[in-house]
Amino acid sequence: MxxxxxxxxxxxxxxxxxxxxxxxTILTLALGIGCATAVFSVIDATLLRPLPFAHQGEIVVPETLAIAGFHQPWSLPSYLDARQQLDTFSALAGYSTFARVNLEGPSGPVSLPAVKSTDNFFTVFGVKPLLGRTYLPGEDQPGRDDVAVLSYEVWQREFSSQTDVVGKVVRLDGKPFTILGVMPAGFRFPLQTIHAIYIPLHADPFYISCRACHWMETVGLLKPGVTLERSQANFNETFTNLARSYPASDTGRTVHVLPLQVSINKQAGAPLKTLGFAALALLSIACVNVAGLLLARGVKRERxxxxxxxxxxxxxxxxxxxxxxxxALSAAGLGLGMAIAWLLLAAMRTFLISALARGIDVHLNLPALGVALLLSGLTSLxxxxxxxxxxxxxxxxxxxxSGVSTGPSRSQHRLRSSFIVMQVALSMVLLSVAGLLLRNLASMLTTELGYPAEKILTTQVTLSPASYAGKDPIATLYQPLLDRVSHMPGVQAAGFINVLPIQNFGSNRDTHITGQPPYPPRLDVTAETRYVTPGYFDAMGIHLVRGRMLTEGLDPWQNPAGTVVVNEAFQRKFFSSGGDPVGAHIDDNDKAELKTTIVGKVTDIRQDFRQPPMAEMDYLATEFPPKDRIQMLPSMTLVVRSSGDPGQLIAPIRDALHQIDPTIPFQTPETMAQVVRDSLVFDRMENWLFGIFAGFALLLSLVGLYGLIQHEVTLRRRDIGLRIALGSTRLRVVVEVIQRVTLLMAGGIAMGWGLTLALQRILGSVVEMHAAHDAALLSGLTLALALAGIAASLLPATQAATIDPMHALRSE
Amino acid sequence: MAITESESLIHIEELTKVFYTDEIETHALSGIHLDIARGEYVAMSGPSGCGKSTLLSILGLLDTPTGGRYTLNGKEVANLDFAARSRIRNQEIGFIFQSFNLIGDLTVFENVELPLTYRSGMSTAERKERVMNSLERVHMAHRTRHYPAQLSGGQQQRVAVARALSGSPSILLADEPTGNLDSKNGEAVMKLLQELHAEGSTICMVTHDPRFAAHAQRQIHLFDGKVVAEGELLQLLADPAHNPSTTATL
Known part of the structure; x- marks a missing residue:
């Protein structure tokens, strides 16, 4: 001891x-350990840590697919039938997170995400409430369903953690609800839904019987001992029965039963694992860099x-x-590395929460500390x-x-050189991935949206249906608000839409054009369906191509047949073999005179950022009779086109809204550019992390390279002095140093390319690489890396060239 | 007076050392016979390249001979492995180097303590006592907390001697101990070695300076890897055909 x-x-x-x-050395270790620990914390929280549910191994997500193979949620009648027929589940719960509710709290109205579910929802998770109870069987039925369970966060934030909250009556969407209980901290489902309130389904009567309306997701708890395969077979049989009973709506629908953990990590799992490899690559670079530094120092300590x-x-x-x-070095590196990990996670927090289902659970905790300790120990060893x-x-x-060092041996030279080659190679891989990701993100952010995203301000207006019972929300809220906003200085146009582009999509229905032959069964024949006010088109910069726009004068709700405008993508999808959509009818009623007429064709905009524009039909919001509007349009998004700074409009819009209805929570508006950025949050997080890792990797490689060359110059002072004494020019000395660096860089870059190609499959989960398409970018990165390497060696090369031969020879 | 093998602390017979570099064989030592008795003070001298340092390296178990026998304190040590040699070096041999070889980041106390830290089973108190005794013997006990850079060359060499003494070795091997010192400090170190010898230490010193060699009880002369008599050495050195450069130096 x-x-x-x-x-x-x-x-x-x-x-x-x-x-x-x-x-x-300490900084190098800290960077490697810090980045690896931060990434481990993310992987631990999202992929490794058990879910906060009892029997998590038996919780499954039945993902339902339409006949054309795309994800299509459940209809309520299909769910109820399946729930009755399936015998492999202890509980199969249906839920929807589409809506928000307005809670009238003590400090004013607040809009909360609502998880609306069937009565057996909490049975699936087996988590006891912190206070009170959860739903009893039958509490999702009308008359018994005005009850709510609070999430821990809502209980803390909106009810100041009052322990006597159970049994209290609160107003949700203007209607009284009794609080049944409070869930413990950490419980939430879906996992990405934070600050939520849980209420029973409250399904609209229309949806209770609509088999073609797919809007509900499900999650289930398998009976003890039931395997995934048995449950899948049980589902297949049930879906076959449903298709037989309801061929029009259920034919060809399939289900894929996934364990909950797999379902959650389906999208983020592979990229996060690749990110883990990137962090390990950075740690390896740090490790070989430190080994190189220790070797160089070892030469000085030979005596x-x-x-x-x-x-x-x-x-x-x-x-x-x-x-x-x-x-000892790694202990210091560990301390600093933990600080770096903490800073990284703090900087990434917003990204993590928005991009990952369990992002809010990412913290530096004991397992992370343990891994950091292990990593630092292994790295130092x-x-x-x-x-x-x-x-x-x-x-x-x-x-x-006396006074003589053997200097580094040839084998040591080779070892240190191979360290540099290895570092450059790993840096090349990380740089390639970061470069491609950055290019992809940049190209996504500069995608032609069809409108000036920075100039368009949007805010969701969610009213409380109970407060509008018997009222027309368009006449009493939406239109008066539009009138006020339209007259504000700087507003060019304003309108409402029920589903804002980019933010959401998938509100669609199967469509058939009257007169066309029946479509093949496996063809995707859905068209996105939107309800708008006329000003929406101007606000978004959507232009008329043919026909006419919708107007309340020409298209009153009293007309027995509806009218729509469609976009160019609609024409491409449903009129691919020619024909004019304007004047055509949608086959949505048995009676010819009641079929919806297409009155105009407008330009496309993207509904989903990652897909080309989808076929869309736009109805006027006033299409619904006034008595139905509160059910159909409880929430609309205001879209305002500004001629100046849209931020200047936020306060006037809030004032205008609260002048009309002070009980409606004002949701902070975002420009469409912000909406786009929000939709790319995972890409941005990936980009940010790979960019940081690549930057650190480059920095460490250059430090390593600089250290090696500097060390070689110091050890060869006598040789270099002798060469200069014998007639070598200083330029020749510089050239010799740079030649050596070029050789090392070339080796590293070649190895890096080899690695990149070999790892293409793993890297493919993060970014696709196409040699021909990406050649210019990758060549540029290669050249930049090579030049950076040469630049890092210029200082020692210059020092070598300025060695005084007399001094160097005497000092030996 | 001849020393018998049983009386010898060091006994070597037919010792050879050959260095192989590429295709060249260099015979550094050729059939050396040498005995050093306990308590004896021996000086080894000879011209550059005669094999003094090679012989000292082998005597100090820093190197192994190519052939021959080497017995230290009655134990055959010529062909031991690295670990065994390390152990014997630590317990039986004290080194005094020309360039002192003190570790700059260790204090005087820690430098002297260094060989003892490589011994297992020695208590801290005993280690401290030994270090202080050694430093007192070389009159450096008042500088325990100093670093080598804060000492003069003569003081550094005295600390190096204390380090050599701290392990109570059977023999002190000194390689040109005055080589890096001025004459005054050189004399002081030689006086110190004489004092240690008078107290019973066995010393084997390599030196090329006849003044310092004269301090020893016995002088051994090496030439071309062989032990030669003093007269023979002078004859060889005087022969310009044999060794012109050395002759010129002399």
Whole structure:
């Protein structure tokens, strides 16, 4: 113990006497450990940590697919039939997260995400409430369903953690609801839904019987001992029965039963794993960099080690001392690395919460500390092993020689050079991925949207249906608000839409054009359906191509047949073999005179950022009779086109809304550009992280390269001095140094390319690579890396060229 | 007076050392016979390249001979492995180097303590006592907390001697101990070695300076890897055909 403490004391003293070595090594380790720990924390919280539910292994998500193969949620009648027929589930719950509710709290109205579900929802998760109870069987039925369960966050934030909250009556959407209970901290479902309130389904009567309306998701708890395969077979049989009973709506629908954990990580799992590899690559770079630094330092310490050997230190004892020194360095690196990890996670917090289902659970915790400890221990062992083995074998005879170091051996030169090649190779891989991601993101952000995204301000207006019972929300709220907003200075146009482009899509229905032959069964024949006010088209910059726009004058709700405008994508999808959509009818009623007429065709805009424009039919919001509007349009998004800074309009819009109805919560408006950025949050997070890792990797490689060349120049001072004395020009000295660097860089880059190609499948989960398409970008990155390497060696090369030959020869 | 093998602390017979570099064989030592008795003070001298340092390296178990026998304190040590040699070096041999070889980041106390830290089973108190005794013997006990850079060359060498003494070795091997010192400090170190010898230490010193060699009880002369008599050495050195450069130096 005493000798270990002595080694430690000696190490600290040595580090104090070589501060630049100590700082470089500790920073290098800290960067590697910090980044790896931060990424582990993300992977732990999202992929490894058990879900906060009892029997999580038995919870499954039945994903339903339409006949054309795309994801299509459940209809309520299909769900109820399946729930009755399936015998492999202890509970199969239906839920929807589409709506928000307005809670009239003590500090004013607040809009909360609502999880509307069937009565057996909480049975699936088996989590006991913190206070009160959850739903009893039948509490999703009309008359018994005005009850609510609070999430822990809502209980804390909106009810100040009052323990007597159970049994209290609160107003949700203007209607009284009794609070049944409070869920414990950490419970939430769906996992990405935070600050939620849980209420029973409250399905609209229309949806109760509509088999073609697919809007409900399900989650189920398997009976004990039931396998996934058995449950899948049970589902297949049930879906076959449903298709037989309801061929029009259920034919061809299939289900894919997934374990909950798999379903949650379906999209983020592979990219996160790749991110884990990137973090390990960075840690490897840090590790070989430190090994290189220790090797270089070892050359300076040969005499010390020779002396230690001469006075009786065995190899094991010297190795132990070297490892103690390395562990001391890594302990400092660990401390700083944890700080870096904390900073990284703090900086990524907004991204994590928005991009990952369990992003809010990402914290630096004990497992992360454990992994950081393990990583730092392994890194220090790996980094110190080569130098320790080498130094422990120092010939003790060296102690007898006066003032002479053997200098690095050829094998050591080769080892350090191979370290540099390895670092450059890994940097090349990370740079390639980061470069491609950045290019993809940049190209997505500059995608032609069809409107000036920075100038369009949007805010969702969600009214409380109970407060509008018997009222027409268009006449009493939406239109008066539009009138006020339209007259504000700087407003060019304003309108409402029920589903804002980019933010959401998938509100669609199967469509058939009257007169066309029946479509093949596996063809996707859906068209997005939107309800708008006339000003919406101007606000978004959507132009009329043919026919006419919708107007309340020409298209009153009293007309027995509806009217729509369609977009160009609609024409491409439903009139691919020719014909004019304007004047055509949608086959949505048995009676010819009641079929909806297409009156105009407008330009496309993207509904989903990652897909080309989809076929869309736009109805006037006033299409619904006034008595139905509160059910059909409880929430609309206001779209305002501004001629100046849209931010200037936020306060006037809020005032206008609250002048009309002060009970409606005002949701902070976002420009369409912000909506686009929000929709790319996962891409941005990936980009940000890979960019940081690539930057650090490049920095560490260049530090390593600089260190190697600097070290070589120092050791070869005499040689270089002699060469200059014998007639070599200074330029030639510089050229020789750069030639060596070029060789190392070329080796590293070639190896990096090899690695990139070999890892293409893994990297493909993050970014697709196409040699021909990406050649210019990748060549540019390669050139940039090579030039950066040469630039890093210029200083030592210049120092080599300015060596005074007389001084160098004398000093030996 | 001849020393028998049983009386010898060091006994070597037919010792050879050959260095192989590429295709060249260099015979550094050729059939050396040498005995050093306990308590003896021996000086080894000879021209550059005669094999003094090679012989000292082998005597100090820093190197192994190519052939021959080497017995230290009655034990055959010529062909031990690295670990065994380390152990014997630590317990039986004290080194004094020309360039002192103190570790700059260790204090005087820690430098002297260094060989003892490589011994297992020695208590801290015993280690401290030994270090202080050694430092007192070389009159450096008042500088325990100093670092080598804060000492003069002569003081550094005295600390190096204390380090050699701290392990109570059977023999002190000194390689040109005055080589890096001015004459005044050189004399002081030689006086110190004489004092240690007078107290019973066995010393083997390599030096090329006849003044310092004269301090020893016995002088051994090496030439071309062989032990030669003093008269023979002078004859060889005087022969310009044999060694012109050395002759010129002399």
């Amino acid at each position: 005493h000798t270990i403490l002595q080694d430690l004391r000696f190490t600290l003293r040595q580090l104090r006497s070589a501060p630049s070595f100590a700082i470089t 010390e080690m020779a002396l230690r050997a001469a006075v009786g230190a065995g190899r094991a004892r010297i190795i132990r001392q070297m490892i103690t020194e390395s562990l 790996a980094a110190s092993m080569a130098p320790a083995l080498r130094l422990s074998g120092t010939d003790p005879v060296l102690a007898l020689r």
